[in-house]
Amino acid sequence: MRTAMIALALGLLVPIFLPALPPLWLIVTMAMAALLMLPFRTYPASFFLLGLAWACVGAQLALDDRLPTALDGETRWVEGSVVGLPQYSEGMVRFELADAHSRRTRLPALMRLAWYGGPAVKSGEKWRLAVKLKRPVGLLNPHGFDYEAWLLSRGIGATGTVKEGVRVHPAQGAWRDGVRQALEKVDAQGRSGALMALVLGDGAGLSREDWQVLQDTGTVHLLVISGQHIGLFAGLVYLLVAVAARYGVWPARLPWLPWACALAFAAALGYGLLAGFEVPVRRACAMIGLVLLWRWRYRQAEPWWAWLLALIGVLMFDPLASLRPGFWLSFVAVAILMFTFGGRLGPWRWWQTWTRAQWLIALGLCPLLLILGLPVSLSGPLVNLVAVPWISLLVLPPALLGTALLPVPGVGESLLWVAGGLLDLLFKGLGLVAGRVSAWTPAAVPLWALYIAALGAVLLLLPKGLPLRILGWPMLMLIVFPPREDVPHGRAEIWHLDVGQGLAILVRTHRHALLYDAGPRFGEADAGERVVVPTLRKLGVGRLDLMLLSHADADHAGGAQAVRNGLATARVISGDPDALPADLLAGPCDSGERWEWDGVRFELWRWASAVESNQKSCVLLIEADGERLLLTGDIDAHAERAMLDGPLGVPMHWLAAPHHGSRSSSSMALLTRLKPHAVLISRGRNNAFGHPHPWVMQRYKRLGMTIHDSAEQGAIRLQLGAFEPARTEAGNRRYWREPPPAGPPLRY
Structure with missing residues (x-):
């Protein structure tokens, strides 16, 4: 069986x-x-x-259950109930709407909405909203976060932006939101957000700096409700009943063992419901229930049997749970502990057990973290030696007890004040460590090397003295010193990144790297920090020889400061340097400047008569072994005509669509002179500017160009100098991704 x-x-x-x-x-x-x-x-x-x-x-x-394609980008009036805990940030509330319906329109059962400048939204309320609906898609970049898979795993069939709305019914049955509001009012010494994360599993109250500290120190699991919290709370209840029975305090007419198991499981379920019952919580509750049942019936538990049944139970209840990284981290971490502590000939001392557990988990999870595209904390094994008992023994008991006793005047607030102070001390200590040792984000490792490294980690988890164990170290070192494929001399690797409504293009030669534009920034949404820097690091780019910002608009230069902070950058130039922040130290784009890197030729151009920022865009020509790519920024038809009179007015193989395919650009004069075989369009899906314009698309198609659209195909990779078709991230098929639209083959 x-x-x-x-x-x-x-x-x-x-x-x-x-x-x-x-x-x-x-x-x-x-x-x-x-x-x-x-x-x-x-x-x-x-x-x-x-x-x-x-x-x-x-x-x-x-x-x-996803939004029909016909409704993608349309604005409809919908009515539904707010579920979960709404998340607030600067001028915006993000929430999930369930059981939404609209007249004569089928809608998904669950939608994730954002309301900029909207009123307070509470869980359990019923709203009638005007929503611009979007299909659940995300940015597709090499080794990046798969937002589409994350949405599917949560059953979210559509996203959208609220334009206006009216509350139909007040909140009903939203007890978790009531607990959160009560915690927000408590004096927790400035750490109410961390308390809400610990008690409710709601991390919205943690700042970006807090999350970065937790990531750098490998302690995210302590503030996101995990099986450890659930198991500790259930074990505490079981222990209290056992101690009471041992010393005669427990009622003699009630058999202590069944009651201890039942109350411990009830405590686990109660804490799980309070925390939102996410995958780690489900896994923990399932395993705890099985272990307690086995303890009650047979007096001795079989951990591996409980682990397997918990895995099956979670997947039977939620087949899409395997799309979430937390599922794999949760089950694999427990499996590592059972594997390393089971079958030993002799027991370890308590301090050996504690220290080795941290190191073994770090060792075993390292390959998995890289497979999932997550950073690795170098300080985590040491930090967790202190942080885990600090949270589990000192913070969690007063936090839960204080939350339960909030109705008692003075008692609950005092306990939460103590828990908040302990959390503040912990964060200060974590901040000191994070400031010295940040998380490690290595370059992407080939999948075969990751599997070999994972096998090496398994060998190292074996007891000492077993044959072949020593081979685990060189196998694991493949993730530290992975085999890399350098760009050949005389060629250029081009990555046209998917940054939404903006532009960011990486150009790599054999020994140099250039970034053309740095992605958009709108409010807190900084593509430079969230997309460009992580992607460049995964691609093995540790420094930039040049960051060229075509002009100063936020969709092209908004992420520049984050890129400069995240990567060493030798030089910054721009077509409109005076409009950029002084901290960037951007120099001017000198029209006519030429240079050569590793056999690849580069040339700049800028319209001297430009009067506004788009016209000032710095244009870059890249030529490798006779194959040309022209990067045009946001120049308009007037600048295009001026450029055609210069040295760049020659036939091209690849053209980055000027101004995202705007009607004011991509003139027929430009296209007939350059005669590009293919055009690259960078834009956001259903963007408010209508890019690319239908007239421009008709020109491209009429001239027989192959069109590569980042909104449809994700990041696009070229091997300039190889005269090969482009490769797209959407071409890496997954069942939850829409297939890229078919286009004509690229010919030379």
Whole structure:
């Protein structure tokens, strides 16, 4: 039976690796075949097919609940109820709307909305809203966060922006929101946001600086409700009942063991509901329930059996849970502890157990973190030696008890004041460590190397003295010194990043790197910090020889300061340097300047008669082995005509669409003179500017150009000098991503 359960778990996990889901008839066939095979006792094969069919059905139902394509970008009046805990930031509230309906329109069961400048929104309220609806898509960049998968895993079928709205009914049954409001009013020595994260699993009250400190020190798991918190609370309840029974305080007519198990499980469920019942909490509650049940019936638990059944239970209840990084981190961390502490010949002392647990978890999770695209904390193993007991033993008890006793005047507030002070001391200490040792974000490692490193980590987790254990170190070192493929001499690697409504293009030669524009920044949304810097680091770019900001508009230069802070930059130039912040120390774009890096030729141009920022855009020509790419910024038709009279008015192979395909650019004179084979368009989906304009798209198509659109295809990669077609991130198929639109083949 255990083999059958393993097969069931594997079947539930398989869809995450599929480029597309099987058709419905094949899913039904798999389920029927599995049922027909059961009488022949082929349990592993039957259970595997049943798990695969169940997971595929759950994934397909979630895909079918997405916003119809016809409604993408439209504004509709919808009515629904606010669920979860709304998140507030500067001038904006973000919340989820459930059971939304609109006249004569089918809407997803759950939508994630943003309301800029809107009123306070509370959980449990019913609203009627005018929403600009969007399909659940995100930016697609190499080794970047997959926002589309995250939305699907949470059952969110649409996103949107609220234009206006009216409250239809006040909040009903929103007890978690009531607890949050009560915690917000408490004097927690400036750490009410951290308390809400610890008690409710609501991290919206933590600042970006707080999150960065937690990430650098590997302590995010302490402020995001995890199995550790749930297990500790359940264990405390069990221990209290056991101690009471041992010393005769427990009522003799009540058998202490069943009551201890039942109350401990009730405590775990109660804390889990308070925290929102996310995947780590579900896993913890399932495992705790199984362990307690086994303890009650057989007096001795089997951890691996409980772990396997908890894994299956979570996936049966939520087949899309495997799309979330927390699912893998949660189950793998528990598996590492069971693997390393089980089967030992002799016990360790308590201090050995504690210190080795931290190091072994860090060692075992390192390859997984890199596979998931997450940074690795170098200080985490040491910091957690103090931080874990600090939170678990000193902060969590008064935080939970204080929350429960808030109705008692003075008692709850005092306990929360103490918990807040302890949290403040912890954050100050974590800040000192984070200021000296930041998280490690290595360059992307090939998948085969990651698998070898993961096997090396497993070998190192084995007890000392076992054969082949020593081979784990060189295998694990593949993630520190990965094999890299350098750009050949005479060629240029171009990454046209997906930054939404803006522009950022990385140009790499054999030994140099250039960034053309740094992505947009609008309010707190800084693409330079969130997209450009992490992507460049993953691509192995440790410094920039040149950051060229075409002009000073926020969609091109908004992320420049974040890039400069995150990466060493030798030089910054711009077509409009006077309009940029003085901290950037940007020099002017000297029209006619030429240079060569590793056999690749570069040339600048700027219209001397430009009067406004778009016209001042610094244009860059890149030529590698006779193949040319022209980066044009936001020049308009007047600047285009002036450019055609200069040395850049020659045929091109690739053209970055001027001004995102605006009607004022991409004139017929430019296109007929340059004769590009393909055009690169950088834009945001359903942007407010209408880019690219339909007239411009008609010109591109009429002239037979291949169109690459970042909103449809994600990041685009070229090998300039190889005369090869472009590769797009959307081409890396996953079943939850829409296939990129088919286009004509690129010919030379």
